[in-house]
Amino acid sequence: MAFSPGDTGDLIDDNTILVQRTLRSGQKVHFDGNIVVLGDINPGAEVVATGNVIVMGSIRGVVHAGAAGDEEAVVMAFRLKPTQLRIATHITRPPDEQAGDPEQPEVARIKNGVVTIEALLTDRQGVI
Template identity: 55%
Template sequence: MAFKGVNDGVYLEIYGSDMDKIKEELKTKLAKSSGFFQGVNFLGVSGEDLSPEEMLEIHLILKYRYDFDIDLGDDLLDRLYMIYKSKRELESSVVKNSKEGMTKFLYGTLRSGQIVEYNGNIVVVGDVNPGAFLKATGNIIILGTLKGVAHAGFNGDNEAIVAAYNLIPNQLRIADIIVRAPDGDISEYKLPEVARVYDGEIIIEPYLPNK
C-alpha cells in the first residue's frame, strides 16, 4: 500500500485483497508516521481488489481508530454503514454479477460532462450530478444521490442493478431497457434504493434494514 498525494490532498492506494495483511501493514505504516497526516485533506481509499464491505471497513478504521479527517463527510460514512450493514442482498448481488471481482471505485462528486465507462461494476462514493454519465457491464452502486444517467449491464446483462441512497436520475438504463424520470424524479422512497429488471421493465424498490 502507499499514500499518494494529488492536488486536492492524499489518498491511500491498496494492493492485494488479504485484509489481515492490509490491516497489519496499515498499523505499521501509521505507527511510523504518527502525526504526519494531521491536518491533511484525506480523499479516501482506492483498491480494485477489495469488496465494498472491505473498502468500508478500511475507511471506518482510518476515521475512528486513527482519527483521519476523511473528505467524504460524516453523513456519507453513515450512509456507507447503513447501506452495507442492512443490505446484504445488495452486496451479494454485486459480488455475484462481478466479473472476477472487477469493480471501479470513484470518490467525490461526478459533475456534468463527466463520462465513466467500465467493464465490470462501478461504485461511486459520492453524488452523480445531472449531465454525468456512468456506463458499466455490471452493477452501478451510488453511495449518494444519482441525478445523472446510469447504464448498467450495457452488454445486455438484464440481471445487473443500479442502486443508490437516493435515485433521481435523468435517465436509467439496464441492458437495453430505458426509463426516464418524470419531472426529474423517479422514486418516491426516502431510503436506499435498487433498480432492477422485472418482467421486462425497470422497477425501483426500497431496501429496508434487516431485523
C-alpha cells in the same frame, strides 16, 4: 456473519472500480465491470458499467448498468432521481411529477421486462 476464504463463492468480484468523488456535468465513467461511486452523479454526468452500479449518494445524471446486455444488473443509490436510467436494453426516465425524497436507499432492476425502482429493504442478515 463471517466467511472463510472457501465460502465466499460469488460474493467476490475482482472486476469493480471505486470512484471516490462526485461526478459533475460532462464527466463520464465507463467500465467493463461494476462501478461503485462514493459521491453523487450530478446532471450531465454519465456512468456506464457492464455490471452493477452502486452510488453512495444521489443519482441525478445518466446511469447505464448491464451495458453489455446483462438484465440481472442493478442500480442502487441513496437517492434515485436520474435524468435517464438504463439496465441492459431497457431505458427509463423519472416521471414528470416527482415524489419527495425517499426515506431509504433504492434499487432499480428488471422485473417482468420492465425497469422497476423499489426501496432497498434490509433485515439483520442483509438485503431481502
